[in-house]
Amino acid sequence: MINTMVRENDKKTNSSVERIPGGIEVKQLEVFYGGNKILNGINLIFPPGKVTAIIGPSGCGKTTLLRCLNRLNELTLGCKVKGQILLDDENILEMDPMLLRRRVGMVFQKPNPFPKSIKENILYGIKAIKLKCDHDATVKSCLEKAALWNELAGRLNDSAFALSIGQQQRLCIARSLAVAPEVILLDEPASSLDPVSTMKLETSILAMKGEYTQIIVTHNMREALKVSDYIAFLYSGNLIEFGETHKIFDNPVRQETRDYITGKEY
Amino acid sequence: MKITAILALIVSVLALILGWLSLAVTSLEAYPVPLLGALFLTLVVLFISICISHKETKPSIIIFAILALVSAIILRALPEYLHGLNINGVIHRSIISALLLIGIGVPATCYSLFYLLGATPRAYEISRYPLLVFPIILVASAYTIIIFKIIATGAPQVSWSLIITPFKSESWPVEVWQNGWPNFVSKSTLQIGLLNSILGTFLLMVLTSIISLPVGMGIGIFVHQYAGQRLGGVIRFSTTALRAISGIILAITALSLLHIVNGTLHRTFLNYLIQGFGYYPNGTLQIGRSSFLFASIFVSLLVIPIIARATEEGLNSLPKDIREGSLAIGTSEEHTLTHISLPWCLPNIITGLVLGCAEAAGALSIIFLMAGTGQLGVNPLSETTSLAYFIFDSRFGAQMGDTVQTYMGSYQYAAAFLLLIITVGLTVLAMVLKNKIARRYKAI
Numbered sequence: 044m045i046n047t048m049v050r051e052n053d054k055k056t057n058s059s060v061e062r063i064p065g066g067i068e069v070k071q072l073e074v075f076y077g078g079n080k081i082l083n084g085i086n087l088i089f090p091p092g093k094v095t096a097i098i099g100p101s102g103c104g105k106t107t108l109l110r111c112l113n114r115l116n117e118l119t120l121g122c123k124v125k126g127q128i129l130l131d132d133e134n135i136l137e138m139d140p141m142l143l144r145r146r147v148g149m150v151f152q153k154p155n156p157f158p159k160s161i162k163e164n165i166l167y168g169i170k171a172i173k174l175k176c177d178h179d180a181t182v183k184s185c186l187e188k189a190a191l192w193n194e195l196a197g198r199l200n201d202s203a204f205a206l207s208i209g210q211q212q213r214l215c216i217a218r219s220l221a222v223a224p225e226v227i228l229l230d231e232p233a234s235s236l237d238p239v240s241t242m243k244l245e246t247s248i249l250a251m252k253g254e255y256t257q258i259i260v261t262h263n264m265r266e267a268l269k270v271s272d273y274i275a276f277l278y279s280g281n282l283i284e285f286g287e288t289h290k291i292f293d294n295p296v297r298q299e300t301r302d303y304i305t306g307k308e309y
Numbered sequence: 310m311k312i313t314a315i316l317a318l319i320v321s322v323l324a325l326i327l328g329w330l331s332l333a334v335t336s337l338e339a340y341p342v343p344l345l346g347a348l349f350l351t352l353v354v355l356f357i358s359i360c361i362s363h364k365e366t367k368p369s370i371i372i373f374a375i376l377a378l379v380s381a382i383i384l385r386a387l388p389e390y391l392h393g394l395n396i397n398g399v400i401h402r403s404i405i406s407a408l409l410l411i412g413i414g415v416p417a418t419c420y421s422l423f424y425l426l427g428a429t430p431r432a433y434e435i436s437r438y439p440l441l442v443f444p445i446i447l448v449a450s451a452y453t454i455i456i457f458k459i460i461a462t463g464a465p466q467v468s469w470s471l472i473i474t475p476f477k478s479e480s481w482p483v484e485v486w487q488n489g490w491p492n493f494v495s496k497s498t499l500q501i502g503l504l505n506s507i508l509g510t511f512l513l514m515v516l517t518s519i520i521s522l523p524v525g526m527g528i529g530i531f532v533h534q535y536a537g538q539r540l541g542g543v544i545r546f547s548t549t550a551l552r553a554i555s556g557i558i559l560a561i562t563a564l565s566l567l568h569i570v571n572g573t574l575h576r577t578f579l580n581y582l583i584q585g586f587g588y589y590p591n592g593t594l595q596i597g598r599s600s601f602l603f604a605s606i607f608v609s610l611l612v613i614p615i616i617a618r619a620t621e622e623g624l625n626s627l628p629k630d631i632r633e634g635s636l637a638i639g640t641s642e643e644h645t646l647t648h649i650s651l652p653w654c655l656p657n658i659i660t661g662l663v664l665g666c667a668e669a670a671g672a673l674s675i676i677f678l679m680a681g682t683g684q685l686g687v688n689p690l691s692e693t694t695s696l697a698y699f700i701f702d703s704r705f706g707a708q709m710g711d712t713v714q715t716y717m718g719s720y721q722y723a724a725a726f727l728l729l730i731i732t733v734g735l736t737v738l739a740m741v742l743k744n745k746i747a748r749r750y751k752a753i
Contacts, residue, residue: 155634167635167638171641
């Protein structure tokens, strides 16, 4: 029942695609922190315009994989990356990280609005790269995409810190949308939110489907089932299984996946 | 029992007040009668309380009694011995008996409060207050007395003309004929004013800020963002160590540098730059002892660590996520630094800067060997002077019996008062500014 709903949703968003977002292909990715190998040779394709969920137990390298996709892992000292990550056939490990991060936006685990007004938060990226555009229109469209416009229309000049946690997190999504990325990475975006805020966040993820390639790390199986088209299951640095969400949930190939999804100990 | 406790409380508070008075006011000699009365009362109360609760005599009460006796003995008997040892008996007596009285008074107040309030856990808590409050009162009263003295003596001396008059002291030989023989007599003019000292203080603060702000912020940013664990630790340690060096050592270093400059580079551009120069009203060029520029470089050595530490702590307080969030949007490290990190720690930097400015305004230990009276003008290349130096010079010179300095000495409290106003004003300004910025950026 849920699966058919997801598929219907898929069709709806597909009909309204305006531009083609970039797909990401990961080839033989190995990541080391100091002497520890975090990821062992991951091969994975994130299909364009779809939501891919990365699931797996804590410490299996989900966040590391995600941070490799916009090279934020390079901020950590002693991190080495081997292999290839292709964004529309361009190796991102050889790109200018600033240009890459404009194409691959990110939403963090904890909401991290800047200590500025709501409007300034959204325009931050645009002003930084001196992009010429209609500022008010951009603010409006970004907030609309993040399902936040109705709540915040009258208080754009308020401080972002005055918002609720859920609103802050959706503001962070709106902020990353402002520089028109192709891919959005979401690192457990709902982990610090209450159920209602989580629902609103999921709504905005579903609304962005088709227009952006979204990759979401999550611990919440219900959330993965609700928002994702594809699921990648990681276990201690290895990719165990990758496939369409309903296939993984209904009929996983590997025993580990089945155990993890059903919550068995192993 | 209750009456005893009330009596004990009264007596112990009396002992505390007397102890405080003997520390705060010059000597205890003025209060022998009330003091002895208080001690006598103390002993009586103790005797009664021991008689009432004779079943369990507490050792603390015995110690209390012994201390009271000792202080009474010191007050009456000891001065002769102290005089025999060639020690000023009056001062020492008052200090010793003050310490003893406070030593008795604080625990006695605690005890009597405890019993007066009925020996409950809450009373136990309240009876701890005198232990905390009395040291605060002592320190606060010390500050109050100092500030009161400065204001009471200094404020009436300050007049508008004193502030806008530059200091001038000149002497020149005049040929006089006496009994058919030429004789040279020294003629002099003296104009006491604080204008160059005030301007010099401000110039020293401004120059020190200009030098130490970029360097200090640079160190803070480098340690936080770019230096690794080990290098960062080394830099942090060395800035702290630099902060711990006393100014006098820097002053000696600066002085020896000045001597070298004077010896090797005499009358060169560098000589003028480092030693400073100016013209007397009669047009003669005079090389000073050290220029404002040179002095403020050395003062900066004390200020840089303050600003570096403030910057680093401000940057540390920025959540890592916010910085990464800015980078994740595709902005450069520099943009993130100037638009997110630095605005965030601006209040910290301002606090550091104000502390540094206050340091510069009162940095006597560095400049007292190389400053002058500021008659050669006040600009970055003229001779250093400041209010702190004026106070030092007048005091020191007056002790040495110098007439000019004796004249200046009558205005030292005026100078101290102005210095106080400048530093307090600066601090208030910084606090207002800091709150404004904090409200704007952090929106709390």
